[in-house]
Every structure is written in C-alpha cells, then in structure tokens.
Amino acid sequence: MEDKVFNKPIEKQFEFDEQIAAVFDDMLKRSVPFYEEAMALTKRFALAYLPEGGRLYDLGCSTASTLLSIERDLHVGAELVGIDNAASMLEQARRKLAVFGSKIRLEEADIMRFDYEAADVFITNYTLQFIRPPVRETLVQRLFDALNPGGVFIFSEKVVSEDKRLNKLLIDGYYDFKKAQGYSEYEIMQKREALENVLIPYTEAENREMVTRCGFAHCETIFRWGNFATFIALKK
Numbered sequence: 001m002e003d004k005v006f007n008k009p010i011e012k013q014f015e016f017d018e019q020i021a022a023v024f025d026d027m028l029k030r031s032v033p034f035y036e037e038a039m040a041l042t043k044r045f046a047l048a049y050l051p052e053g054g055r056l057y058d059l060g061c062s063t064a065s066t067l068l069s070i071e072r073d074l075h076v077g078a079e080l081v082g083i084d085n086a087a088s089m090l091e092q093a094r095r096k097l098a099v100f101g102s103k104i105r106l107e108e109a110d111i112m113r114f115d116y117e118a119a120d121v122f123i124t125n126y127t128l129q130f131i132r133p134p135v136r137e138t139l140v141q142r143l144f145d146a147l148n149p150g151g152v153f154i155f156s157e158k159v160v161s162e163d164k165r166l167n168k169l170l171i172d173g174y175y176d177f178k179k180a181q182g183y184s185e186y187e188i189m190q191k192r193e194a195l196e197n198v199l200i201p202y203t204e205a206e207n208r209e210m211v212t213r214c215g216f217a218h219c220e221t222i223f224r225w226g227n228f229a230t231f232i233a234l235k236k
C-alpha cells in the first residue's frame, strides 16, 4: 500500500502505529535512499559472519523484510531472531513469515530491555536513531557484551554533518530524493515535523566513536549516500 500518511495535517509525533505499519515497506523504499542496496550489503556481511549453529538478532526488525532476505540465502544452521516493540509491525511480519514458511523467531519486546543470548551477528538498521541519546550507548554496550568473539554489529543510520552548511545541503539533497519518489513538499514538511525530537541522528564520527567506546576493535563505513550510512563493527 502506498505511503500517504503525511498528506494531511499531523495530529501527533511520529510513532510506529498501525497506519505506519500498513504502508511501511513502501515508506522505507521511498524514504531511505538506496535502502535495498544497503539491505543487500547488510545481508552479504551478515551471512559472511554467521557460523554453523550461530545466532543473528535484527533489532527493530519491523516487517522482517531483511530477515526473510537473509533466511532465503542462509546455508548454515543458524537461529534468526527479530525484535520489535510495535505489535502492528510484527503482525505484518508474521503474515510474511507464514507465506514463506519461515523459521524466523519474532519477539515483541523493547530492545533496551531484552535479555540477549550469546550472538554472532547483530543488525539494527535505522533503529538506533529512535533510541534516546542518553541511553543509546548503553544498548550498544549490551550488544557488544552479548556478541561472541569474532562477531559483528551491522547498523544503518540517518546521519548529520558537523558542518552546518554541508548539513543543509545534505538535507536539501535528501528532500529532492523524496520528491523524486513522489512525495509532495507538504508531505515532506509534515513528516519532518512529526519526526522532530523522535528521530535523532548522530554524525558519522559520533556513531563510530560510540561503538569504539563500547569495545569494538574496528568500525567501517561500508555504505553512505548523503545523510544515510551503513556501518560494520567487529568484535575481536
């Protein structure tokens, strides 16, 4: 279903409710530049680091598109776990899993409070940005602590530039991307207002410094377009 959520005056701040879940896959494809390419990269690196008998968590799995794509190309016996606290998102996810006879385990939970078992791969695409900054690093530290040695943390985020003029140009370029995807100026402005203080992006450097402070030995930016980036962090 096409995303038309913001073509009317907003009545509340952005939240992952039924209205968003119903149009979510369309919203992601049309609101995240090179979303499918970034997810393909996520899959490539996740599969490369997922061993026989391993475990992968997808935090903020939404409708499980990324997990299903990983499962399709999984050639080892490994557990795939998706976590999301939006019931409406998981309802959509369960429908997809049933169609594909998937073995993915879905958990309706808050990623801040979930009790993670030992894992080899954590992925969290476009989700940390919705976690309040004062507690964001606490979550990343818990993921590091739950990762086995040799494990990886793959994450994608909207990012900002330290340079004000550059940041404005990045935002302008992003809004031109959205217009090219068929969103009106009005929809773009309404969504921007809804996301104010809900989606809080860091700079590319702040993201890398955060995971380094949590103990990751190496963090690489594996993809970036304007104000969207994908990172991989390695636990030695």
Ligand SMILES: Nc1ncnc2c1ncn2[C@@H]1O[C@H](C[S@+](CC[C@H]([NH3+])C(=O)[O-])CC(=O)[O-])[C@@H](O)[C@H]1O
Binding pocket: 016, 028, 059, 060, 061, 062, 063, 065, 066, 083, 084, 085, 086, 089, 109, 110, 111, 112, 124, 125, 126, 127, 130, 131
């Ligand atoms: N505290 C939380 N606990 C659990 N889930 C949460 C929390 N906060 C937000 N979420 C969930 O995180 C997801 C963020 S969307 C991720 C897209 C997906 N990763 C994708 O690769 O397509 C990105 C976006 O909408 O821009 C939503 O499903 C929220 O319900």
Ligand SMILES: O=C(O)C(=O)Cc1ccccc1
Binding pocket: 027, 028, 031, 032, 158, 191, 192, 195, 199
């Ligand atoms: O930052 C924005 O303007 C977005 O639209 C990002 C986004 C994409 C998909 C869901 C929520 C926010």
